[in-house]
Amino acid sequence: QQKVQQSPESLTVSEGAMASLNCTFSDGTSDNFRWYRQHSGKGLEVLVSIFSDGEKEEGRFTAHLNRASLHVSLHIREPQPSDSAVYLCAMSKFVGDNSKLIWGLGTSLVVNP
Amino acid sequence: GGIITQTPKFLIGQEGQKLTLKCQQNFNHDTMYWYRQDSGKGLRLIYYSITENDLQKGDLSEGYDASREKKSSFSLTVTSAQKNEMAVFLCASSHRGREQYFGPGTRLTVL
Numbered sequence: 001q002q003k004v005q006q007s008p009e010s011l012t013v014s015e016g017a018m019a020s021l022n023c024t025f026s027d028g029t030s031d032n033f034r035w036y037r038q039h040s041g042k043g044l045e046v047l048v049s050i051f052s053d054g055e056k057e058e059g060r061f062t063a064h065l066n067r068a069s070l071h072v073s074l075h076i077r078e079p080q081p082s083d084s085a086v087y088l089c090a091m092s093k094f095v096g097d098n099s100k101l102i103w104g105l106g107t108s109l110v111v112n113p
Numbered sequence: 114g115g116i117i118t119q120t121p122k123f124l125i126g127q128e129g130q131k132l133t134l135k136c137q138q139n140f141n142h143d144t145m146y147w148y149r150q151d152s153g154k155g156l157r158l159i160y161y162s163i164t165e166n167d168l169q170k171g172d173l174s175e176g177y178d179a180s181r182e183k184k185s186s187f188s189l190t191v192t193s194a195q196k197n198e199m200a201v202f203l204c205a206s207s208h209r210g211r212e213q214y215f216g217p218g219t220r221l222t223v224l
Contacts, residue, residue, distance in 0.1 A: 034212065043117070043203060043215035088156070092210070098144055098163055099210035103155040 006089050006104035014112050019076040021107045023089035028067045030091040031099065035063055035074045039085045048074065079111045115140035117216035119204050124221045128196040134189045134219045136204030145187040146205040146213060149173055156203065162187055198223040
């Protein structure tokens, strides 16, 4: 069964210090990998979607993918208190014309001023 | 840009009650999804629909019905609410296999 494991479960950083979140997955043939953010009581907001090995940057958010080591990470540059949220990693596999997402359980990030 | 609207925002039901949740999107996306989010269990797919009147079961479809009345709307019915059940139901839409965009969720509490 395909799985996605996120670490750490929770992370506290100071404003301005880099925050790094990790995700390991069981299936290196997945089509792409996505990082979402969920503020308390809100829906999910897509941050970065990556399918090639290497790095992809979207503003202050950078994802690194290494399929060989079954690992994708998210780095948040200059985090702010408003970045405090749960960060979810998902791997995507195409099923016909659509994709199925397998989700991790999330990392709860707190950014202290 | 577009938006996904879910109603109601909070839903309180009684054990055994049939409850309906609604979702509307104006992205003009083909595919819509219903997920259940439980603390400590992540998101689990209940149903999805790739076009109007289509319905596909997800991993957690037992105990639920769904209906894609038109391209922009997708409703979910809890057929018999379970006592002490608490969960968040998230609706999402996408253009085929591309990024899924999520609504704010409906928070269900069963007394």
